[in-house]
Amino acid sequence: MKKIFLSSLILLLAASCSKENELQDLNSLIILDNVYEQAFISCTLKPDSSLINFDRFVDVFIADHQDKFDDIADLNIFFLDQAESVNKFIFEVKVDQDADEKNKIEILNIFNDENLQNEASCETLINLYQGSTLKDFENNNPKPRLYAEILDCNYSKDSNYGTFRLAIESLINHINKFSIDYQIGYVDKGANQFYWINYYSNKDALSKLQEIWLSDREASENIKNEFELNAQCNTSRYYNFFELI
Numbered sequence: 001m002k003k004i005f006l007s008s009l010i011l012l013l014a015a016s017c018s019k020e021n022e023l024q025d026l027n028s029l030i031i032l033d034n035v036y037e038q039a040f041i042s043c044t045l046k047p048d049s050s051l052i053n054f055d056r057f058v059d060v061f062i063a064d065h066q067d068k069f070d071d072i073a074d075l076n077i078f079f080l081d082q083a084e085s086v087n088k089f090i091f092e093v094k095v096d097q098d099a100d101e102k103n104k105i106e107i108l109n110i111f112n113d114e115n116l117q118n119e120a121s122c123e124t125l126i127n128l129y130q131g132s133t134l135k136d137f138e139n140n141n142p143k144p145r146l147y148a149e150i151l152d153c154n155y156s157k158d159s160n161y162g163t164f165r166l167a168i169e170s171l172i173n174h175i176n177k178f179s180i181d182y183q184i185g186y187v188d189k190g191a192n193q194f195y196w197i198n199y200y201s202n203k204d205a206l207s208k209l210q211e212i213w214l215s216d217r218e219a220s221e222n223i224k225n226e227f228e229l230n231a232q233c234n235t236s237r238y239y240n241f242f243e244l245i
Helices: 002-029 051-069 101-112 114-119 161-175 203-215 217-230
Strands: 036-045 073-080 088-096 120-122 129-135 145-155 182-190 193-200 231-243
Touching: 036 101, 051 073, 051 101, 051 114, 088 101, 101 114, 114 120, 129 161, 145 203, 161 182, 161 217, 193 203, 193 231, 203 217, 217 231
Parallel strands: none
Antiparallel strands: 036 088, 036 120, 036 129, 073 088, 073 231, 129 182, 145 193, 145 231, 182 193
């Protein structure tokens, strides 16, 4: 009798483990939708440059290279929202995944532009990551200036985008109950790391989202717990964001 019980228990545990492993395998197969390729180029203004001079330079820089971006890519810029760091900024490039490799190389090579290097020191090793817009703005009007938050995150053990998607859906469903002009960007950095980027139409939209988050403690706590079960975000920085091309 004891042997029968032990055999049944072993079979039950094996079946349970098999189902868990099958679910994990299925989750690992879930991939991002509407993927584009995304790069971030961190720069620091040269000591003899200034924001005024750089603003003038950007107009010329855009005019010189806009033809490379037409219909296949976007160029944006983040400026840290900190008085002591106004000389630091990040170029953001979004390229259609199906764009020709030659065109992608041409776009990334513009950051070796001699005139740009005279104005700022920019990193030369540029990685293209997979990015996706998880939630778009409700209002599709052009937004040349935004407020953004970039979170640097890591997945927990045995977690991935497939397991994380339920927490994402819970958050989006909750936010969609309210009228907030807000976009969520996701960037897969590989090695269980990702960027989570919140784009707000302005600082008021951020304040409104925070008010909503605090107004429904139960829903917010459940979503927060789902997030923390799957991932931890170590750093969060706020930026003024401008669309260039």
